[in-house]
Amino acid sequence: MxxxxxxxxxxYVVLETPxxxxxxxxxxxxxxxxxxxxxxxxxxxxxxxVYSGNKDxxxxxxxxxxxxxxxxxxxxxxHDHIPIYHQNRELLFLFELWDKDTLTFDDFLxxxxxTVTPEWDGWDKTKTGSLQKRSGFKDNVKGDITFKxxxxxxxxxxxxxxYKYHSHTFTGLARALSAGEEARSYATYQITLNHVQxxxxxxxxxxxxxxxxxxxxxxxxxxxxxxxxxxxxxxYSEVSVTKYGKLNGxxxxxxxxxxxxxxxxPRYFTYAITGNTWFFxxxxxxxxxxxxxxxxxxxxxxxxxxxxxxxxxxxxxHGKNFRLCIDNNSGTYGPKKEYLxxxxxxxxxxxxxxxxxxNDYHHPSLKKYKSYIETGKLEFE
Numbered sequence: 055m056x057x058x059x060x061x062x063x064x065x066y067v068v069l070e071t072p073x074x075x076x077x078x079x080x081x082x083x084x085x086x087x088x089x090x091x092x093x094x095x096x097x098x099x100x101x102x103x104v105y106s107g108n109k110d111x112x113x114x115x116x117x118x119x120x121x122x123x124x125x126x127x128x129x130x131x132x133h134d135h136i137p138i139y140h141q142n143r144e145l146l147f148l149f150e151l152w153d154k155d156t157l158t159f160d161d162f163l164x165x166x167x168x169t170v171t172p173e174w175d176g177w178d179k180t181k182t183g184s185l186q187k188r189s190g191f192k193d194n195v196k197g198d199i200t201f202k203x204x205x206x207x208x209x210x211x212x213x214x215x216x217y218k219y220h221s222h223t224f225t226g227l228a229r230a231l232s233a234g235e236e237a238r239s240y241a242t243y244q245i246t247l248n249h250v251q252x253x254x255x256x257x258x259x260x261x262x263x264x265x266x267x268x269x270x271x272x273x274x275x276x277x278x279x280x281x282x283x284x285x286x287x288x289x290y291s292e293v294s295v296t297k298y299g300k301l302n303g304x305x306x307x308x309x310x311x312x313x314x315x316x317x318x319x320p321r322y323f324t325y326a327i328t329g330n331t332w333f334f335x336x337x338x339x340x341x342x343x344x345x346x347x348x349x350x351x352x353x354x355x356x357x358x359x360x361x362x363x364x365x366x367x368x369x370x371x372h373g374k375n376f377r378l379c380i381d382n383n384s385g386t387y388g389p390k391k392e393y394l395x396x397x398x399x400x401x402x403x404x405x406x407x408x409x410x411x412x413n414d415y416h417h418p419s420l421k422k423y424k425s426y427i428e429t430g431k432l433e434f435e
Contacts, residue, residue, distance in 0.1 A: 074140040074172060076208035078104075081201060082119060082132040082149070083180070088197040091153035091161040095124045098151055098163055100199070104136060105146040108169075112255065114140065121154045126197070139252040139403060144169050149199050151185060162188065164195040170203070178204045214300050215404050217245045217310065221295040242289045242335040243310070245301070245404075250330045250360055253400045254393070259358040262350075263388035272350050272386070279355040282347055286354040290333065304408035313376050314367025322427050325380075326352035326362040326387075327400075337364065349386040361397050362387045363415070366423050368432065377409035379423055384415075 080102060088096055099122065104115040115136045122128035147170060151163035164185025170176070182200045187193040220242045263269045272278050301307055314320050316336055325334035326349050333352040347355075349362045365380035378401060382389040394412040401410045413419055426432040 073143050074138045074145070076138065076206045078136045078138055079204040079206065080117065080132075080134045080136070081203075082130040083200040083202065084127070084129045084131075085151065085185075085197055085199045086127050088126040088128075088151065088185075089153075089163050089194050090126060091163065092155075096126050096161075096163065097121055097123045097154040098125070098128050099154055100128075100130060100132070101150045101152070102134075103148045103150070105148065106140065106142045107144050108146050109148065109167075111142070111146070114138070114145070114252070137248055139249045143171050145171075147203070149183075149201070151197075151199065162191070162193055162195075164193070164197060166199050170205075172205065172207075174205075176203070178202065213248065213404060213406055214302050215246055215248060217243065217299055217301055218290075219243055219297040219299075219310070220290055221297075222289065240336070241316075242333070244290055245332045247327070247330055247332050247400065247404050249403050250327065250400065253396050253403070254360045258393060258396075259360060260362075260387050260389050261358050263386060266385045266388065268347065269350070269386045272347050272355065273357060278347075279350075282350050282355040286333075286351050289335070289351070301405070304405045307378075307405050307408065308367065308376055311367055313369070320366065320427050320430055322364055322366050322424075324348045324352060324364050326384075327360040328353050328356055328358075334365075347386060349384040353387075359387050359389075361389045361393065363389060366427060368411075368423060368426065371432075375409070377411050378405075379411045379413065379419070381413045381415050381417070381420060383420070 082100055082102065085098065085100070088098055090096055100119045102115075102117050103113055106112045106114055115138075117132070117134040119128075119130050119132040122130075146167060148165060148167045150165045153161040153163055155161060165188060166183040166185055168183065180200060180202045182198050184198050185195050187195050222240045222242070262273050272282065299310075301310065311323075321336045323334045324337040325332060327333075333354075335352070337348060349359075353359050353362065361382065362384035363380060363382040364384075365378060367376050368379045369376050380397065380401070382391060382394060382397075391414040394414065398410045398412045401408055411419075422433060
């Protein structure tokens with residue numbers, strides 16, 4: 055086992071400790087003496103955008119105040135926070151003020167932008183900035199904006215994610231008949247993950263595998279896609295027996311999954327990560343053939359996912375410590391093995407203390423884990 059772990063470290067390098075790790079609290083307090091955009095007043099609102107580096111960089115966050123009718127001195131009293139895990143040292147904050155119009159386009163009232171770093175001396179201090187024109191525009195701009203930012207560093211020893219557990223009796227009966235097992239409920243899980251867009255960049259979204267025959271049949275057929283999406287909506291619907299809750303770290307996740315033991319046997323799970331949600335369900339070895347498009351089903355037949363594959367909960371030789379062993383085994387989407395280290399990082403951020411092992415779909419360890427799922431016995435080196 056030690057040799058295997060060394061191999062993992064050599065093949066997939068863990069990402070560096072992030073420059074930003076924690077959250078930024080935004081308090082937009084007020085503006086004064088704004089431009090009159092309508093007859094004798096304005097109906098202002100404010101949008102704050104946060105970019106990586108500059109406005110040509112990736113937009114990390116956006117927040118918008120409500121509209122304040124008939125005033126040029128709005129007291130915004132707007133509070134928001136950004137959970138942030140990011141490598142770029144500089145973040146650009148852009149405050150845009152607009153006048154809300156009903157029948158025409160909204161009028162631009164001004165903007166204020168500035169760059170921050172983790173060491174910025176303006177944290178937790180009230181700041182007032184004069185609004186500026188846009189480059190290349192003949193804007194009529196005056197007034198200011200008052201705000202305060204606070205950066206709270208976090209070592210991720212405490213984090214919380216929301217989950218939904220859907221139990222399906224009739225689906226479980228059909229599964230039991232196909233697998234030759236005793237009837238029991240069949241479950242699907244959806245867990246809201248933090249930092250998906252921080253760890254995986256938008257350009258790293260994976261389109262369906264255009265060289266995979268089954269995927270071609272799915273995504274070239276609106277009827278099949280609709281059928282798969284309908285199946286997803288059924289299996290993740292509130293019509294089923296649904297439980298809600300919060301998970302705090304590795305222990306809660308392992309308890310939710312009963313350490314991978316369901317119906318008295320260890321199980322494999324099939325998953326897809328779309329948006330900020332981890333969708334998955336049990337996929338026992340005898341059930342693999344029942345979902346010819348299992349990853350597309352979990353992804354609601356979406357063309358793009360952040361990642362997809364299979365996972366299992368594997369015990370150590372003493373049966374006391376467990377690790378999440380997760381891979382990229384999805385022919386439908388074919389996630390890149392180069393991003394496995396990011397996948398590991400994503401789960402370590404969301405479930406502090408979780409031992410995560412990542413493997414490419416053809417890694418020899420997977421044969422051993424498949425055997426464990428089938429026999430309940432795991433060979434240790």
